Amino acid sequence: MQPSSHVLTLKIALVVTLTLFQLGSDALAQRRIETSRTIGHECLAREFLAAGQHGAAARQAAALLDSIIADVANRLPPRINSADPEQARQCFHTIEEVLAARRFYVVIPTATLMDTMLPSPAPSTGKQITKARRDAIAGAPGAPCHRMDCDTGSLIFTSIGEALNLPVVVVEAPGHKFVRWNLTGRQRINWDTNAAREYSDSDFRRGRTLTYKATMSPAEESAGKFLTGLSREDVLAYHSNIVAGILERRGQYAAAEKEYLRAMKQRKHDSLAANNLAWLYLDQPTLRTPANVRTALELAERAVAILPRTRDYLDTLARAYAANGQFENAIAAETRGYHNRSRIRQYRERKAH
Secondary structure (H helix, E strand, O other): OOHHHHHHHHHHHHHHHHHHHHHHHHHHHHHHHOOOOOOHHHHHHHHHHHHHOOOOOHHHHHHHHHHHHHHHHOOOOOOOOOHHHHHHHHHHHHHHHHHHHOOEOOOOOOOOOHHHHHHHHOOOOEEEOOHHHHHHHOOOOOOEEEOOOOOHHHHHHHHHHHHHOOOEEEEEEEEEEEEEEEOOOEEEEEEEEOEEEEEEEHHHHHOOOOOOOOOOOOHHHHOOOOOOOOHHHHHHHHHHHHHHHHHHOOOOHHHHHHHHHHHHHHOOOHHHHHHHHHHHHOOOOOOHHHHHHHHHHHHHHHOOOOOOOHHHHHHHHHHHHHHOOOOOHHHHHHHHOOOOOOHHHHHOOOOOO
């Protein structure tokens, strides 16, 4: 017996409804990846351009970031309540699981995001890795691995946050980066990407983490605007320090100077950029003009005013003092810093370097 036209119409309608539902579900899953041009993609593009590298390596690095984002998206629930601390922790743990499965491990320092996203050899036994990372590496002998540090790990986490519309921001401590999930009000969860665990603001103030042992005073925290979430523009400005380092290694000192200036234009409290540009002015003959030597002293003083206990900064300040003929100040700064006896002797002989 032939089915009635009414029954046939119902069957067609049901098929169409199920098809549309499936398409809608697929579209919803796809929409969870809000953007394919995250801050990590932008940083990679800047680094490869600075390094003068194009082609396969750049595409490989970007493709790995895409794959990591897709893998995390597939593992997370369809809907996430960003105000729920347990769901926030689940997201952080999921990201770490994805990175561990891909054999990411910590090497301090890792200079660039390029270095992280391109394959590297397996670590030696002395490297700082979690048990999950260690097990993943041991389970795939000879497989490519990826080294990261707090800078590059935080860039990966915040890139995933951007792509999946998660409230993840980069946070800075002196010489260190971690990520934060902002909940409601003043509630937040800090996640250290090196240690793959949660820490409080107090832990970072007191240096009570697995890989970060520095402490900061209230004055340093205020001057450096530490422990506050960075905007996207702030992260890109900080990343200019990394780009400048690439350019310096290639001997492109004028271009490196521009990157340090760009960093400080957005973040006037960027002590790293101030210190590194001061050293560049003092160290490179093409940039060591009388005006730049004077500027180097201003920059070095600015860096030390923010972090007065950082020995690298004190070393730069001592050299800047000497270059400007202030040898007694140079001796005092070097004594507070590395206390390099040969340099102190040199300054006593009123010799700059």
